[in-house]
Amino acid sequence: MESLQLTPIHHHSFVFVRHSHLQLGSHLPSSLLTRASRNANLRLTRSFSGEVGPPASHDENNPFPFKDEQPQEQERGLLLARETDDFGSLVGFRLIPGSGTTTEEQPEAKVGEELEEKAEAKVGEELEEKAEAKVSYNITFVTAEAAPYSKTGGLGDVCGSLPIALASRGHRVMVVSPRYMHGTSEDARYSGAVDMDCNIKIYCFGAAQEVGFYHEYRKGVDWVFVDHPSFHRAGSPYGDMYGTFGDNQFRYTLLCHAACEAPLVLPLGGYTYGERCLFLVNDWHASLVPVLLAAKYRPHGVYKDARSVLVIHNIAHQGVEPIVTYGNLGLPLEWRGALEWVFPNWARMHALDTGEAVNFLKGAIVTADRIVTGYSWEITTSEGGYGLHELLKDRKSVLSGITNGIDVTEWDPSSDQYIPFKYSADDLSGKVKCKIELQKELGLPERPDCPVIGFIGRLDYQKGIELIRMGIAELMEDDVQFVMLGSGNPAYEDWMRATEATYRDKFRGWVGFNVPISHRITAGCDILLMPSTFEPCGLNQLYAMRYGTIPVVHQTGGLRDTVQNFNPFAEVKNDEGTGMVTDPELIKYVCIARATTVLAHRRATTADPDVECLASKCIALAPPNHSLFTQTLKRRSYTFLIDPPFVFFAIFDHRLIKPFQLRFLHRLRDSSSAFLRSQPPTKDDDFVAFCFQSQFDSIFGETLNFESGGTDAAPVSRSPSVESPSTAANKIGRSPSTVPLLGKPQEGMLLKKKKRVVEAVNGEVKDGVGSPENKVDVCSDEVNGGGGTRDFSLGVTAKGGCGGNDHHRQKAKHIWKKHVWVVLLLDLSVCMVLFVIWLWVCSGFKCMTY
Structure with missing residues (x-):
């Protein structure tokens, strides 16, 4: 009786242990036993004995040993065929027992077969997980951060865990990152890195810059650190307590040049990565790599088979510097157009500013072979593309969106080494x-x-x-x-x-x-x-x-x-859900107008179809001599910020607290004031409707953060136990007001403090507290810089539209009557005072006798 054990012979072979004893007529051919499968486990399709025992010992010289476990009569069997996959790799045998030797199976045999099948299924699952990478690549990550060595956010997490996952699938992976030395205890993170004693010279910024390399092999990944004095300073990777480092362009230009040289010059594990590399460049810090491959190396026959993938983690940071710095990058002059970026007129600093700049991220977008990001749709919109949306639309065929994943072994509450107590979903x-x-x-x-x-x-x-x-x-x-x-x-x-x-x-x-x-x-x-x-x-x-x-x-x-x-x-x-997500539809409509002409606007997807008509009528009825005005009616808040000659107007959901509404319009005014003030003084007739729509798309996008055609605004109430976050920047120039942060606001906060509430009952107006459909909020507004309260109506109809001039005339008539009564009472009071004085002078009515 002989026991069969299959053991790994190279990286892509896997262990398969048979616990049953098989009857073989003769030893199997060695050519069958030494072939390994990369796509499936080796399996025997039938068992013949219920005896379960330990696997045979393993000998390096004979990877599939046969061992006599106990002296029994030789049983004979027949090898019918072998199973192979589409590539000719061995995946299993087909066997039948020898004649006259099979016996009736005992209950123990059935148990043995069940254990066998379970073991086989378990090994098969493990092999499927490990055998996913059918083609291996030489992958080079280029990044400014890689945990645990350096990290300020998600970029460090991704570049610290994704290379390890790729290496576990059979790829050869190298990560190139700066060797930050801050002069603190954190420098010990690089204690495992060894100086490669391989210094190279990089020609950029008008001189030959010498850089070195440090190397650490950890978890199957080659961690390579670029060493240069510019990376040795206190602070974070990008700045210190005084702000962002002014030489970041220089530092990350060195990183990109060094990353292109590392696969060619570093003998990691005894040999270099070579020219057939796949470069994964992360954010603007590494965005010069695809440009260098195309402009510096491929014209000389180097890296002709290399490919580059741009991974955009944050498109808001693009590595923009003045155009005069292009000559410092070590690139041919004819490639200037790949990195050249021209700002629109409204974004320029002064009249002589040409708006020309160098944009690292733009250069990678036009030269990379593939582009990957976590929000592929948003960056192709004017609100989320930060000026690069049109370029990304042109490259949409190579743009892919991939949701982030996490390292489930490091982030596992049942085995986390950093938390004092372990727990799981079954025991919290x-x-x-x-x-x-x-x-x-x-x-x-x-x-x-x-x-x-x-x-x-x-x-x-x-x-x-x-x-x-x-x-x-x-x-x-x-x-x-x-x-x-x-x-x-x-x-x-x-x-x-x-x-x-x-x-x-x-x-x-x-x-x-x-x-x-x-x-x-x-x-x-x-x-x-x-x-x-x-x-x-x-x-x-x-x-x-x-x-x-x-x-x-x-x-x-x-x-x-x-x-x-x-x-x-x-x-x-x-x-039921996994968390709490804010409501993006609280800002229904926002616009910028001059007199009664709307220059630019933006509406939410859930807004009523007639919201634009409603906004036009409201702007025409804007209260004069006011700088701030807000009114709530029919579950909507109509808010004005008047900065002559421009009017900033928005329609909010009534649940949005008033401090946010005012901060939102102030921020919109501050963001657009530079452009509006740059326009030459002209008559109102020279402005046509939506003449500045294209210029204000990016301003609206920054201020509103529209998502899926809506806006990211303050959250709505979700839970009775916590407060809801609101979104606004405190840029009004005054002390900040407090607003709820999470969940459901307290009573009176979400539905604003009232100075006066009017309720319409049977067509009459009287003081009182009305229903949400009828309540009107008239807030304090600034009149010529002072404070004051006014009862003023925008004439909003019951259907949400604006009433005509009839309603406005009725309101004006009502105010006129009040003023007439005030004047009459004042005149009567003056007459009475004069009459009393006359009586005192004349000693009563005696003077009437003369």
Whole structure:
């Protein structure tokens, strides 16, 4: 009796152990036994004995050994055929037993067959997972960040985990990133990297720049770090407490040149990667690589078979510098057009500004072989493309959208090495313990019943920090705790420190980034806040869902694609949702007008068809001598910001709080004032309808952050236990007002404080509290810079449209009558005073006797 064991003989072969004993007439041909399959496991299709025993020992010289387990009579069998795949690789044998030797199977034999089948199925599943990569490539990642060595956001996470996943599928992967040395304990991250003693000279910026390489082989990936003095400084990879580094173009130009040389000169593992490489370039920092391949190498026959893939993580950052810097990049003069970028007239700084610039990301878009991003549709729109949308539309045939994934082995609450207690979906008791430990570590009161809200990310306007700043005072009035982790804008870092000093028992701000702390915050928080104004895809919301933490996100980019809004009325339990997503349709309409002519506008997809007509009538009835005016009627708020000769007008959902409405229009005015003031003074008749529509598309896009034709505005109420984030930037030039941050606002906040409410009952107007359909909010508005209140109507009809001149005349008549009565009463009072004085002078009516 002989036992068969198949063991791996090279990287793509896999282990298959037979626990049954097979009757063979003779040893199988060695040519059959030494062939390995890359696409499926080796399998024997039938078992003949129920005896289950340990596998035979393994000898390196004989990878498929046969071992006599016990002295039994030789059984004879017949090999009918072998199974092969389409490529001729061996995938199995077909066997039948020898005549006269099969015996009736005992119950033990059935158990043995069941165990056999289960083992075979399990190994088959493992092999299917491992054998997905049928073709291997030499892949070179070029990135400014790669966790755990350097990280400021999602870019570092992706470039730190995706190479490892690709290497596990059989590809040869190299990651090229700067060797940042900050002079702190964080430099120990590079302790495993060895100097390759391979310095090269790069000719750029008018001189020969010498760079070196450090190498570390970890988890099947070659981690290569470019070493240069420009990467040795305190701060983050891109800046310090004084702002962004002024030589970032120089630093990342060196990175791109070095990344193109690394596959040619570095003997990693004994031999170089060579010219047949697939370059994955990430964001603008690495965007010069496709241009260098096309302009510098291929004309000389180098990298002719190489390909490049541009991965756009954040299109808002494009690496734009003055056009005079093109000569420093080490590129031929004829390739200037690939990187040249011309700003529109309204975006130029002065009359002599030609608007010409160098745009790294634009150069990669026109030269890369493929373009990959997490939000492929948004970047082809004027609102989300940041000026590159037309170019991306032209390259739509090579543009693909891919949702981010996460490393499920690192981010797994049941085995996470950074959290103090483990838990899973079946047993969440450990999450409460993680919450208590987080409170204890950060010095917060240890209260398991208190909601803990977390934020992890870059301190940048894109991440919605302004929204948190606006609402933190109101939020701290509730029984919650707030934890923030991140670095970035020095102003936001100082704000975090000041807020922590103000709310010692409720707020903690950790300036910087710490991997263990980020894991503990994700595990210990109840809610993870991501109020991003735009987000290519995002990772933290994926981590939160993995750890049982509720993500509260804006409906933008990948956040919309990955988080399903909670639906308490879902019929199927699994369809209830995975988080809370903001309502993008709270801003129904917005426009900019001069006198009564609309110069540019934008409407939401859910707006009524007649909203444009309604807006035109409202602008024609704009109250004179006012700078701010707002009125709520029929579940809509009509808000004016008048800055002569221009009028900024918007129609909001009535649930949107008034501070946001005013901040929104102020921000729109500030964003467009440079362009509007640059227009020469002309008569109103010279302006035609929508004459500035194309120029204002990008301004509307930045201010509104439209998604799917709508807008990303403040969230609507979702949960009775938390407050809802609103979106606005505090750019009014006055002290910020507090607004709700999460979920359902308190009574009186969402439906605004009233100074006067009028209710229409049977055609009459009287004081009182009306229904939502009839309530009208007349707010304080500034009259010539002063404050005052006015009862003024825009004449909105019951159907949502504007009333005609009849209603306006009726209102004017009503006001005129009030003024007449005031004048008559005043005249009567004056006459009475004069009469009393006359009586006193004349000593009564005595003078009438003379």
